[in-house]
Amino acid sequence: MQVFHNKSKVIITCNKRLSPYLQDEVTALGYTIVRAFATGVELNITLTECIKLNLNLRCASQILYSIKSFKAVTPDDLYNEIKTIAWEELIDFTGYFSVTSNVDNPNITTPLFANLKVKDAIVDRMKEIKGIRPNSGSDANKAVVHLYWKDAEADIFMDTSGETLAKHGYRKIPGKAPMLEALASGAIYATKWDKKSPFINPMCGSGTLAIEAALIATNRAPGLYRMNYAFMHILGYNEEDFFAERRILKDQVVKNVDLKIVASDLSADAVDITRRNAQTAGVDTFMDFEVCDFELTPIPEGGKGVVVFNPEYGERLGVHSQLELTYKRMGDFMKTSCKGYSGYIFTGNPDLAKKIGLKASRKIEFYNGKLDCRMLEYDLYDGSKRDPNERVTKDLKED
Known part of the structure; x- marks a missing residue:
């Protein structure tokens, strides 16, 4: 056969x-x-x-x-x-x-x-x-x-896969409630990030979003981090076919790239886990790691990149009211500190999403496990949304 x-x-x-x-x-x-x-x-x-x-x-x-x-x-x-x-x-x-x-x-x-x-x-x-x-x-x-x-x-x-392809093999330390790597990749694709402008990931947790962004931008495929697949155990398998494909993966990696990826978290442990996972993936040199409240995350000026949050959804008792304030602060932070960027908040709690205080331009549907989620997109305009020529015409008419 x-x-x-x-x-x-x-x-x-x-x-x-x-x-x-x-x-x-x-x-x-x-x-x-x-x-x-x-x-x-x-x-x-x-x-x-x-x-x-x-x-x-x-x-x-x-x-x-x-x-x-x-x-x-x-x-x-x-x-x-x-x-x-x-x-x-x-x-x-x-x-x-x-x-x-x-x-x-x-x-x-x-x-x-x-x-x-x-x-x-x-x-x-x-x-x-x-x-x-x-x-x-x-x-x-x-x-x-x-x-x-x-x-x-x-x-x-x-x-032909065996163990799921949705885990990409570099995350040796999962951290607390990590996002599945395949889901993180899909979320990044949904932002239409250009892989050149800054990618900012406040409240990074174990850093899956930031690391996946670095992997995508440098064209590092998941196959670089895995050496066993079910197809290897089917009769007729020629290992040279595998190693030929793996050589292609290595050759297509973009090594000299000017990237600005920022991963920040209030937890020093979370940032340490992010750094160590990034080192395993070989992308730590493309990332800045910051231990700070998300409001103090450094945002490069004029970058016109993306800011992506994946906060808690408030499923546990006693944290919902506290998270209402956090979601409001996220909205305020994006509005005041991230002008010119595209902002994204990934959440499974529509009630908390209402506290952000900004109008979403898109609501992108995802599942996180069995939880129905949305990634909310916000256009964070630098100044007025109106065409500047329109404003000049209006001013002349008023004069």
Whole structure:
């Protein structure tokens, strides 16, 4: 089964509301999208081409290569269909594999049972043909088989990613309530930041937004920080294909760039975590780290860059009233200290957002986990919004 060289349906998944940014990434890499949907895109490519996507995509979660599509009403149907697949040509019979699934079938009460039927079918076939059964479990660090089963329609995939691509590998110290790296990338793409003007991240926490901004601006792909993917554990894998793509990643890094990225936080521990994560990512030299209240964050003059906040949402008892003042102060800070910039506040609390005191020009929808969030955009005009010629004409008329 020459999966590395045969084209098949490939599904690239992502978190809800990241699909538009994932589509842009996939198209920029030169791929044609067959279908786009709320949690991903569909392509028709080889498994070898999946290697490049795994190493480059920032907003993706998994890249799934279709092995077979079939009808299955009952668990026995599922077992019988999966057992017909030549697993001995896909998985090392002396190796290890895991099974994941997305199941919506009236005959299944728990996805774990579906996983078990898939595993049993693979193991039983391998034992009949090879006389030995591969090991299996829940770890996704070797070969991974994925089942999609909705009603009577089923698809069985080789998950080419394994561990999620949404984590980019450099964040060794997570800090307190960190933003997922894929979400941070999507949020940065949504600002339409030009990757040259200042990027200011007050209340930076563990620094994910600021670090992702530096990675995007210097063209450092996530594949630079990871050396194990599930595609490496599929029979027929040629490691030279991986290392060839990795050399391309290294060559495309922009090393000489004049960047001004500021990460500030009132917590010295948070700033230390940000600095250490940035060092792991290799972008600390492009960043300024400040321990201060956000109102004292240094804002370069004339930069016309972006200011991005990701404050607490006030889900815990006793902090809501305190955060009302914080949100008001954020609005005041952007209005008085960030003129000429574009301001953004990422929040999952619409009541607190009302305390900002500025009118948002855009409300960009995201999910942070299962929490419905908005990134609010504010145009922080330097002086009057009106055309200066209009003001001069008006003054002449008054004279």
